[in-house]
Amino acid sequence: ETGVTQTPRHLVMGMTNKKSLKCEQHLGHNAMYWYKQSAKKPLELMFVYSLEERVENNSVPSRFSPECPNSSHLFLHLHTLQPEDSALYLCASSQEQGAYGYTFGSGTRLTVV
């Protein structure tokens, strides 16, 4: 356990479903992140939250909707996904804008059918 817990570990969903990914950290970090890892592509930063405020907007389709209710929890709400959204979704947390490194969760393997 790294201190960052992601659930579920695996998720299969249809294109019309709505689901949510959950991330929880108990490290006292003040920033949390969602990354997408697809085969043969670099990790892509999706969203960043610092002290529960979204910072550094990246171009992410609106079918992905993040939520950060407090500094320990981060959600990624999914709806009307496409098969190309199938990937490993990684949550991470950090202190001091990541100047000391990120701590990652084990990821959620998402398959869209």
Next chain:
Amino acid sequence: SQQGEEDPQALSIQEGENATMNCSYKTSINNLQWYRQNSGRGLVHLILIRSNEREKHSGRLRVTLDTSKKSSSLLITASRAADTASYFCATHGAGSYQLTFGKGTKLSVIP
């Protein structure tokens, strides 16, 4: 883009040998970090080197940074089968939350 590019993409060595992976990037950085990922799992932070440092050690890991060439290397000495994983470099810019990753080097250590 500050994206790191690792080289080689894949590396296969015998147990006990040393493994060297290289990383190049494009713009100025605050620090450079190396991560390890076992298949289908999350990334594990290995080592961080700041822009004003040239070399850093941690156990069997040695990292160098050459900011004039915008490059870094990760050396794993006396490799073990358990070192088999993908290794990523990531660059961090001053004042930014973003950590930008390369595509990684897939290391296979053969027993």
